[in-house]
Each structure stands twice: as structure tokens, then as C-alpha cells.
Amino acid sequence: MMIGDNVLEFADRLVTAPAAPAAPEELQLHLVVFNLGREEYAVPIGQVREVVRVTDVTRVPHAPQHIRGVMNLRGRILPVLEVRSRLGLEPAELTQRSRVVVAEIDRRMVGLLVDAVGQVTRLGERSVAAPPEEVRSAGGEAVTGVARLDRRLLILLDLERLLRASGSETAGVPTI
């Protein structure tokens, strides 16, 4: 739960600060927003192919850590990344709102298992602040920034980093 608490604390500070007026030439970020617990996360829309309901996910023995398994996406086998455990959050039960965000990361298709998917949003680049140090370390460098959107706080994720850190470790092989 580290990330959540720290971010909330940080959010309080951000919200009290006056928002900078958006300059006309400011770069706009186009983001897909999803939920993990109470927190809202955002990833660039350019990397998201689609959002699908969670169908059966088959476990793969000895798969890398945080890979929940594989699912059938219209005849294609899609590995599903457990974003919660990857970010150090407690696992959650699947619900009716659970979704898989199908993303293209480093030319690979990967499904991101999230609690729910919110809206697509635009954000001025300047409203993104660097994440506090504690947040960054908990997210394994995958958190690249935080941004204020009205009274909400978005946590921006870098998908390459999210996947890289999870693919490098493999679960141990049981010995008999």
C-alpha cells in the first residue's frame, strides 16, 4: 500500500498549489485512465490497442513474476501482467469491472490487468510533476510522473519500464 499513501500525501500538497495557466503551445498528453483501488493511473493512449473484459486467464508454470497467465484474445495468445503486484499493491479479486488493457510495449502485445478502466483524457504536459522519491522506488521506476486533473490525481506509468522490470525475474523452479 506504500504507493497509495505516499501519493495521497503528495496530492494534498499539489492540490493546494495554484494551477499554472495552460500555455497555448503546451504539448497535450492523450491518456487512458484506469483504477487500482482508490488510485487512478494513466498510460499513453498511443500504446493502448483496446480494452477487453477479463476472460479465463490460464496460469503458466514458472512464468516471470507478475505475469498472471495468458488469455485468448480472438485466437491470439496474450500474456497478462498483474499490474497490482507489479506496483507492490495487494492483489484484488476479479470483479465485473475488472478489465484487461491491451497495450503494445516494445512491439509486443501485453495485457494489463486492472480493477477498472475510466475515461480517456487530455492533459497539458506542464501539469505533470516528477513523482516523489518514495513513489518512484516502490513502482520500480515505472512511475514517471503525477498530474493534477481537476481535483483528482493521476499517476503516469511508463509501460516499457513496467514490463522490463517484471520480465527480468523468473519464479524459482521447485526442486524435489
Next chain:
Amino acid sequence: MSAPDNPFASLMADYVGECLPLAEEVVERVIALERLWAAGAEWQETHAPLKGLLHTVKGNSAMMGLAPLQELAHVLEDLVGLLGGEAEGRRAGAALLVRGAGLLTDLIRGATAGPIPEIIPAEFAEEVRAFLQAEQGSREDSQVERRMQEQRQVDRRATRAVGEFGGDGTITTIRVDSHRLDALLEYLGEAMIAQASLRDAARPLLNRRRATDESAAIDQAILGLERTLKRLEGALMETRLLPVSTLFGRFTRQVRDLAHSEARQVRLEVAGGETRLDKTIIDRLGEPLVHLLTNAIVHGIETPEERAAVGKPVEAVISLRAVQRSDRVLLTVSDDGRGLDTDRILVRARALGLAPVSDSPSRAELLALAFLPGLSTAEKVSALSGRGVGLDVVAGSIRDLGGQVSVDSEPGRGTTFTLRLPLTVAVLRSLLVRVDGERYAVPLADVAETVRVGEQTLHQVARQGMMTWRDEIIPVLDGGEALAGARPASRPYCVVLRSSPRPRGLMVDAVLGHQEVVVKALDPTLGRPPAIAATTILGDGRVACILDTARLGEQLTRVA
């Protein structure tokens, strides 16, 4: 899985696809010629097609604008012509011919990778021209005339690119980019999965109603679809089969060159080149076969002096054979060298802590140890075989293709490696089992038997489960423990696996029956988990893992 975007790249791939086999045939023939001329034997038949082969390569190279290759093929053609008439310069000429044909093959093979080097073929062509001039003065006049004639032929060839015409003017042969065949295979796989889903979804419906006209019609339609897809699969597989000679062709020169540099006298005998295998398998078989041939030359075959001393013919024979046995193809690589040293293998295995299961291991068990990592028995590291590649890597790449490799060897008499390969890689006959709620597909070729096991037949020996099977005590592995890291549980069925040196048992909760599954490669994001070979989609749309049973067996070997 799409065709190359660049039309030139696709043309270049076609060019290589057509010319490489021709160039390889040239290599084989000139090596044979060299031998025949040295022996003073009949050579005309071997020589006759060479000009035509080189001529085609030259024409195609010209069409692709590959001037260095065109020039190289041209001088070789002249050289072949000269040596066909003259008897004096043959010795030196034959060596030149072998080198040139090898160079031609290498350059064609590399043509898709980047620009063709110009200096090497140009220098070689110069060398050949000097040789030709020394042998037979100037022939400039006839050269010019021939060149013009050839250009006319090249122009004619350019008009046909995609098809070949039959006697009545209709197109009888079409060349198709192999990527398109791959895509077709993928679509077929999806259609087969869809059919299985349809069948599974309709089953409760058909069972519930007592055969009404509608349900009978649905049933018939599903069965009809299944039959058609089966035929489609057979026909598509057929189009993907290539003769193994396309693969064997390149070995003649490699064996000759390596034998030369290792100071061995070796003859390569090839048989069964017409046996056919799926293109994917052929593509991926080259490397393991090169390793086996290299091993045979460097480690298997004795020096000519050693051979003479033990009364063997000085010239060693390596034979490469292919034969089809029902739905498998057997490839064997045999040599008549010194054989594998099983004593050394055992010593090495003990040193590495990989000792065999029993105290007095059988010869078969000892030989099987040779495939374990770290057991290469090389005495010296040579330029070619010293790449750190052992038999374990060979076995791994054969397993990746759904095949098995075994070895037989007799001290002083030689070694034979046998590769058993499936005809196709796309569809796998498997046994579906269930462990802790997940289904797994076990390749049927790896299954010796499935038995129901009572508590009294299972024993624990030093935490290792053992079972009596056909008068043999075999180790058993708990499916849940091996596949999910779960605690061993009592499971009623044992799948006896024969993919490792000794049979092993895998305990499962249920055996769900035989099923043909469409193999889907493991996604790279999943890494290379041990025990899993690939994935598949079952009739209900869920994904199941296909087990790599040999690697399950390895886990047992290591601890037993």
C-alpha cells in the same frame, strides 16, 4: 507474419530461393568431379548439367543487377567448359572450381543480408581468367558472341516471373512467398479452433434434445466442417513440405572443408534426400545437423594414421540418411570413427553430480547422459567445434521442433545419432490432462502409457516418489509440484513419459483424452519457462500449456 514490405527485398528472397539450391548442386557436383577426375573414373554425367546450372544463376543474377555474382558465375561457366574438354589442367582447375562454387554459394546465401562484396568475387574472377588464359590462349571472339546470345536469353527469362507454363499454355506452377503459406497456416489454426469451439458449444444442445431434424442437421454440419478442415490441413501441409535434399546440399562442401582443415579423410554419403519435411523444420534443422557433422569429424573420426593402425580404411565415411516412418521422419548421422567413450562420460557425469539413477547403468543410460549439459567429451578445442556448443544444445533444438534425438555407439566402430522429427510443427497430437484445475497438453509421442495408480503401488524413497511399471521401478513426479510449485497431493493417474533416458511418471488428477491441438509459440514476454514448450487454444476458447516433458524429466534426473 506479413510479407516483406520492400518489394525489392521480396524479389531478392525469391532470387535466393531459386539460386541457392542451384549453387549448392554446383558445389556438390564439382566436389564429385574433383574426386572422379583424381580417380580417373567416369565423370561426364556429373559434369554435363553444370553449365546449365551456372548459366541459370548467371541469368538470375543479371536480372537482379548483381554484377559481381553474374561475373563469378560467368567465369565458372567458362572454367567448366574448358575442363570438360582439356585433360591437362584438371587438377588445378578442379580445386579452383570447388573454391569458386563455394564462394558463389556463400555470396548468394548472404544476398538478402546486405550488399554483395565486390572485391572478393572480382579478384577470384581475375584468378580464373588468368588460369583460363594460361590454359587456352585467347578466346575473345567466341566470348563476345556467346555473351550476346546469353543476353537474349536473360531478356526472355525476364518475361516470366511468377509461373511456369504447361504444354497447353496454362500455368501449372506458381511460386508463392513462404510468408503467405505461414499466414494460411495461422488462419487454418484459427478455423480449427473455431470449429472445436462450435462443437463444444453445440454439444449440450445436441445432448438435451432427442435427435430432432434440426439437431441432426447441426451435428452433420459440424462433422462436415471438421472433415473439410482436416482435408484442408492435409493439403496445406503438403504444400509446405520440402525435400531434405535442400538442406543436405550445403553439407557436402562443409564436410569436405572441415575434413581438410582437420587433416581427416572423409567421404559424406547422403541418402533419402527426397524425404520431405515441413519448411519450418528444414529451416531450423541446419544448425543442429552441422553440429553433429562437425562433432563426427573433429571428435569421432580418427586421423588417417590411427585408422591405418587399427586396420580401418583410411577414408572415413559419414552417412546422412533420411527416411519417413508413418508420421515421423528419421534422420541419422553416422560415422565409422572411434565411438563415444562411455567411461569418460560416466566420470564426467559423476564429477558434475549428474550420476545416473542406478549403480550399474546400462550402456543406453550412459549414452543418454551425453545429452546432459556440460558433458561434451572434446579433447581439444578446434576452430569450428569449439564454440561451446554441446549435444545438450542439439537435443534442445530438436525438442523445440517437437522431435527427439538418441545416440547409439560402439567403441571402435562408430557413432549414430538418430533424430525423430514430426512432419509438421503446426498441429500436435496430444493427451489432455488436468492438474489442480488447469489443463495441460502432453505430446502424445512422449507418452508410453497412462495408468490408474493405487496408493499401494506408489512409494516414497528419500522424498522421491517411485512406482513399479512393467517390472521396472520408475521415479514419479507430482504434477502440482512440478507445474505450480504446489504441495504434492494424492492424484489417481500416472502418465508414463518416455521422453527422457529412463521412463518417468507424471501424476495428474484426470486424463481428459486425446486431442489434436494447434501449436502456438510461447509469447516472448513469458520468457522460457522450464517444462512448457508452447501454448494452444482449446475448444472452449481457453488457453492451455503444452508440456515440454523432457525438461520435466531433467528435473528428476538431477535430483535422483
